[in-house]
Amino acid sequence: MRPFLYLSCLSIAVVCVVNQRAHAEDPQTELQQKQAGIEFFENKIRPVLVEHCYDCHAGEPDPENASFVLDTRAGIRMGGDSGKAVVPGNLKSSLLLQAIEHDPEFYAMPPDEKLPANVIADFRKWIQMGAPDPREGQVKTSPQKKSELAIDFEKEREFWSFRPLTKPDVPEVKQSDWPRNDIDRFILSKLEQKQMTPVQAADRQTLVRRVYFDLTGLPPTPKQIQQFVNDPSPQAYEHLIDRLLETPQYGETWGRHWLDLARYADSNGLDINLTFYNAWRYRDYVIQAFNQDKPYTEFIREQIAGDLLPFENDEERTQNIVATGFLVMGAKMLSERDKEKLRMDVVDEQIDVTGRAFMGMTLGCARCHDHKFDPIPMTDYYALAGIFRSTETVHGNRLNNQFVSGWMTRPLPIKPEHAAALKKYETDLKTLEAKLKTDSDALEKLQGDTSQQMRLKELVGIVVDDAEATKTGAWKESAYSKNYLGVGYVHDMNEEQGKKTIRFTPDLPAAGKYEVRFAFPGSGGRASKVPVNIQSEQGMQTVYVDQTKQGPIDGIFTSLGSFEFAAGKAGHVEISNKGTSGYVVVDAVQFLPQFKLPNQDVKLAKKDEAKPDHAAQQNRIKELQASVKSLKSELANLKENAPRPAPMALAVGEQPDPADYRIARRGNIHQLGDKVDRGFLTIASLQDPPPVSPQQSGRLELANWLSQSQNPLTSRVMVNRIWKHLFGNGLVRSVDNFGHLGEQPTHPELLDYLAQRFVAEGWSIKTLIREIMVSNTYRLSSDFSAERYQKDPGNHLVWRMNRRRLSAEKIRDAVLSISGKLNLQQGGSSVAHYPEQAISPNRNKKVEQNPSEFRRSIYLPIVRGNVPAALTVFDFPAPEMLVGNRPTTTVPAQALFMMNSPFVVSQAEQTASKLLTDSKQSDRQRVSELYLACLGREATTAEQSEAVQYIDALKQQNGKENSDAKVAEQKAWASYCQILFASTEFRFLN
């Protein structure tokens, strides 16, 4: 340590410090103070800084890890992006102090271990002294990173996806008789550039299977195949497409593609997996939007800002509100206790899905820093954050837990009759409940605890309550402990031990053996050894009772033993407080006959009858009991016939105080920086974006901005998604990433051509699908060609149709359709039978049979963490995530599912039974029909023979084990059907 080394070059700093402090009296003291200050720094502060801070905070500031340095005076005073580290004389403004004190709102430094309290005190003292600091030197500034440089948006707009949409010329092609439409010309032109030609067209059988699966998600039935194959019309193919586009199954198939982007689910998932009882309305909205061919821009506007759109009728209003479920669907960490963090995490998720679903832009990176690869500055992120933060998504509490948040649900327009019925119901309910409460309260007051009274009446044998007993000494009535019979019990006040007794004399109906039970509310603080004398035919016996515990029988009674009694009032039981320590409590004594009583009606000696003033009360009790009973049944009746609840939707709303937000440094919401005007992505704003209304969140403007035809991303991203679903690959293969890290389009002109067409045709998805499907490109076969394969193994140029894997839904729905079990019922909730917590963190009860068992897969309950295996096994995406391009994996779990799952096994059995119903068919005919149903083609003769041979062999084996030939046959066929379901030919689409 070199405490005085820097003294000579100190003066300026220290003088300045001292001036601020205005304590200096004379130059001599001033110098002494100066020296003392430096000494203090060198002894107490510098070593700590060196040991605990310099590792990260020295040398050059590192904007990502340590934005400031502490190794110079200049550095420590300047601080980092949170503010000044040390302000001489000002403890409050010195952020360094907050950090070393591990302020939970700020950083905790040093991160490993908090400095000892005395060291922190030294820092306080030092700052109060004026933070004397001899260290010279400037803060080295690091060379600016790319991210810190201003983005040149004009230059960035040269990138293919940010460019304004072009109107490409349709290219000339050599093989001019091949193209059927312009799509083909774009494709062929590229192929010709590589001296390639497309393969031949697919045959009709292949084509019809392809078209059915692509448009309806289902295989064509044998009849439908034959219809198309034999249709003589030159327009047969176009007609088929037109017809299928109009089936409700089209929306169910294409709607599901959208739900992958909307991370659709029927429960929240994550920590508190609450059921989304209303999510299905959004799912049905999406299906309907596709079926109605809602213009895509309208579809966007409704999902982002439906609640803010004008409407003409209730139906429209309903759709508009339900559509905003898109923004609520995300998985939220509902138990996050830092509710501001939860709010901003939800905002982040909304920005992420909005960016990727509609624009193919990954915006999440810009939460913490400017995007490293794409022209997305942090300010753009926080411009959007302001919009979503002004939107209400998280709402209220759930599970009666202050730490568990809920989400917005909004009432939907309701029919006047329905509203009136609900209102009447609410009023009736309130009235009845109020009445019931009044009467039950009154009854309780009269009776004490009614349930105890009831129990007293139900007791068998002869019960003598304390009220009827003969007391010596003062016994105090009480009802403090709840385990008593009748209206209460008495106790000895824990006084005058040996002077109090209480005698129970039963009027016994017959002589014989009775078990005697003593009732008292036992608990701690009571006497542990209470003498009880039983006077019977056997004479006087004394039993001691421990009252510190509850009686072993029903928590009330203690058996004293069985004794012979004469009929009438000859015997008695007397409890005394002789020699006791602690309260002696007495409630009742029960005499249980150990023989059959001559008169079974005798149950108890009623204590109230004797007292005339109790008679009126007793009548009142009876009245009230009758009234409570009838009110209860009325109430149950009312509830049973309640009108169905008012329709609600998962939907967002506006915050009451819409406002711009601030940049959160490094994404830390407790470190807010400059305010950012609400707005949109600068890079995709080719003209001045609409200004955001200060009275609203800005979602409406965002929705309008997204759906502008000039937006270079919106149309390109969507047409690419459609292409992807029809070909297996997009023209841009990274369908969710149109940024620099995404892939380049293989056919940029075609992409722009399609985008232009899409816009020109009023953003009609059906029109675009039809246009693509009628092209010769779509009709190509998926045949292999060695020569072409060598040139373009990845089929980037589309020289053939890609062979595609059937999706999970298509496999499942096809199996059900072939087995004849498929239920085509549309829409509605799939999780109404789920508990509030779809999956509980503790033990789970089995949820009952799934009501959507045989419905189309889109209607299966998508409970996060419990997605049906038939889906997850075949790459159904995790419903928490946006997935525009499902991965296709090949894992043994898929094979196990096809080989062993009860679903496939039972559907194979179903299919077998169905095949065997027509007894006139030959086995070969059956095989052929099965082939047509599963694979879309007839079986060859060899295949027929193979099948029949297999089935016969199995039939024989089964026959040995099973005498029933029918069963043996059925089992053999089931085994064969399962083979077809498991076959690669079934699981792939040519």
Place this chain on the structure above:
Amino acid sequence: MEARNFSRRQMLKSSACGFGYMALAGLSAEAALKSQSPLMSKTPHFEPRAKRVIFLFMHGGPSHVDTFDYKPRLNKEDGQRLPFKAAKNIEKSSQENLRLMKSPWKFKQRGESGLWISELFDNVAEHADDLCVINSMHTNGQSHGQAVMKLHTGSDSLVRPSVGSWMVYGLGTENNNLPGFISICPSRGHGGVRNYGSAFLPAVYQGTAIGDADTAAREAQIRFLANNSSSVSQQRQQLGLLQAMNERHLAQVQVDNEIEGVINSYELAFRMQSEVPTLMDLNSETKETQALYGIDDKTTENFGRQCLMARRFAEAGVRYIEVALGNNKWDQHSGLKNGHERNSKMVDKPIAGLLADLKQRGLLEDTLVVWGGEFGRTPIAQGTNGRDHNPQGYSMWLAGAGVKQGHVHGATDEYGYYATRDKVHIHDLHATLLHLMGMDHKRLTYRYAGRDFRLTDVYGEVVTEILKG
């Protein structure tokens, strides 16, 4: 994925037997699989100290001040008001009148190392000299769901791949017939499948569940592994015809790696179907071994089975195995005395048995055992006989490959509330686990949605102090 050139299968096909099932036992599938499987064994970043991990997850949050973090001052000042500021965000109703509560259990120094361990873990304490206890763990998430997901995935707010998925992604598997990542009887709540899910990593890296916390271990199975409707021999015939048809399909389309992959997957599945049940059949273990895990005792049977299965999977080359005492069992806001005692009785002996067994088989050399919950519990009383969640300081322990033995790292304050010395955040533990497995947590990345993701996000430091020299 791009189709490759003419495949290995093409060449092998001519020599393979006509009926596919014959190839089940053959080399062709394995060879083809090895050449293209994303699961094939990969070279780590540097020499690994551990080959596999067994994570014993104590769901609900066992109390550190009642198990591995001895606090004499807490005992002395039992019932007194807090001498420190309570952490934020704890239950408001209980904010006033917070009192310290001593441990109802006695602590003793154990082994040569003299580690302090309470009587709740008397059996594990026999292995004190093998344990590396971290008493300065801290994490994010005051609630179970958050903390459980933080522990399993490194994120307390978003869906991210789990630790085991990252491991298999980074290292592949040692046994092609088995999943690389297995979770035995996982809880279904508090993140459920996400805690062994692969999130945006390819699905091949997701954990395979064996049963769940609602199922008894003796009934736990991999889904769809068993076929109840037909005999093995009939299924073999069925598969034979299926594969023959698939081969014909492949021959007809000439080249298609995906079809080939599916054909291989049937073969692999069939092998799994015979191999896994054998592996899970604990009856093949000696009586002594079963007793070592407490399988002969009703209290310890369930967790004992889970632990023994874990050892068998470890032996068979599974990379990451999680064993859970699930369904939030350690969450004693009240009934601490009985609850913790019940739990420790269920797990103490089986865990000790696992350690002993691994050791005697030489497996502890390259197997890392990790024990812990999503957080600890407060030294503060909740009610008269309970403790609240304590994410700001708690204990976990490691044993086996590459970590110091009989060692204690870090400390909480004198009461066990805040981690104070040599703090280890859960990100640091993750970084350390990857390090032990031969991977640099900063280099193990996966690009998704325009970003390179890591298990440790932008955090995490390897805790070098606990590594064996």
